[in-house]
Amino acid sequence: MTDSKKAHIAVCVGTHNRPDSLANTLQSLVRLEVPNDTDISIIVIDNNREASSEQVVDRYKNESKRQLYYIHESEGGIVHMRNRAMKEASSLGATHLAFIDDDEIASSDWITTLYEALVKFEAQVVQGTTQRILPEDTPNWLTKYNLLQLKSHATGQVRSSAGTRNVLFDLRYMNQHALKFNPVFNFMGSSDTFFFYQAYLKGAKIVWVDEARVQERVPKNRLTAKWIIQRAFRMGVTDFEMKKQLGAYFSIVTSLFRHIIYLVLFSLLSILSLPFNRSASLKLSLQVVKAAGFIYKMAGFTYLEYRNHS
Numbered sequence: 001m002t003d004s005k006k007a008h009i010a011v012c013v014g015t016h017n018r019p020d021s022l023a024n025t026l027q028s029l030v031r032l033e034v035p036n037d038t039d040i041s042i043i044v045i046d047n048n049r050e051a052s053s054e055q056v057v058d059r060y061k062n063e064s065k066r067q068l069y070y071i072h073e074s075e076g077g078i079v080h081m082r083n084r085a086m087k088e089a090s091s092l093g094a095t096h097l098a099f100i101d102d103d104e105i106a107s108s109d110w111i112t113t114l115y116e117a118l119v120k121f122e123a124q125v126v127q128g129t130t131q132r133i134l135p136e137d138t139p140n141w142l143t144k145y146n147l148l149q150l151k152s153h154a155t156g157q158v159r160s161s162a163g164t165r166n167v168l169f170d171l172r173y174m175n176q177h178a179l180k181f182n183p184v185f186n187f188m189g190s191s192d193t194f195f196f197y198q199a200y201l202k203g204a205k206i207v208w209v210d211e212a213r214v215q216e217r218v219p220k221n222r223l224t225a226k227w228i229i230q231r232a233f234r235m236g237v238t239d240f241e242m243k244k245q246l247g248a249y250f251s252i253v254t255s256l257f258r259h260i261i262y263l264v265l266f267s268l269l270s271i272l273s274l275p276f277n278r279s280a281s282l283k284l285s286l287q288v289v290k291a292a293g294f295i296y297k298m299a300g301f302t303y304l305e306y307r308n309h310s
Contacts, residue, residue, distance in 0.1 A: 128212030236293020
């Protein structure tokens with residue numbers, strides 16, 4: 001039974017057919033320190049046709065000092081998982097909801113650092129840093145320009161959006177404004193970016209917290225130019241869809257002209273630099289690919305990167 005006067009943080013990890021990495025994530029979550037004047041619950045949403053991760057969660061229920069819940073969400077797609085997390089956290093009386101991916105490891109002070117920053121900066125959303133751990137045999141052409149690393153920012157920097165890989169937000173604020181993850185992005189990706197941008201438009205303050213770090217081990221199947229290019233193409237597709245959903249037609253037109261310039265200019269630069277610097281050439285080509293994705297979606301086609309993950 002939780003104290004209704006306390007903040008109650010529900011920490012959610014969504015999972016899909018990754019029992020080993022989920023076990024590592026849960027091992028870190030059951031050791032979380034509790035921020036002052038708060039309660040913590042842990043919710044695992046198994047987004048799969050079959051309840052395949054229940055045994056993994058059961059292993060950690062006895063180890064955890066916190067309430068650990070297992071929820072099976074059979075409707076495929078990450079949007080259904082995220083919306084189910086909001087529903088379940090709300091039913092538990094949670095005031096705040098944190099998300100962490102099922103391939104990430106949290107330090108014991110992770111949630112405390114996020115929560116204290118949220119209070120300090122009077123924010124509705126705080127986003128932490130995800131440090132990607134690359135395999136030892138990662139090719140030099142991938143590491144030279146940090147093509148696989150996620151961007152980080154100074155603590156306190158106000159942002160216009162966030163992602164769910166390492167985030168804490170005021171659940172009451174989101175419910176008050178009837179914000180949900182948009183099913184249009186279910187297999188397309190970027191539903192989290194769109195969700196938090198909508199919150200930003202509603203007045204939510206989103207703040208970066210560099211000290212709140214989690215680690216993600218990058219699998220070898222991502223150490224390819226193909227994977228990086230596909231991800232860039234998807235970003236172009238979702239960029240157009242987000243603007244369309246917001247009715248930002250002037251932004252669509254200006255973005256189209258910019259992307260046409262990118263297609264011409266960066267394609268030429270990428271080809272010219274390829275014989276001399278493969279990393280630089282790939283980085284330039286990513287702008288071309290993103291532009292192509294934007295135009296591809298604008299033309300009425302789509303690209304569902306996560307369709308096969310359901």
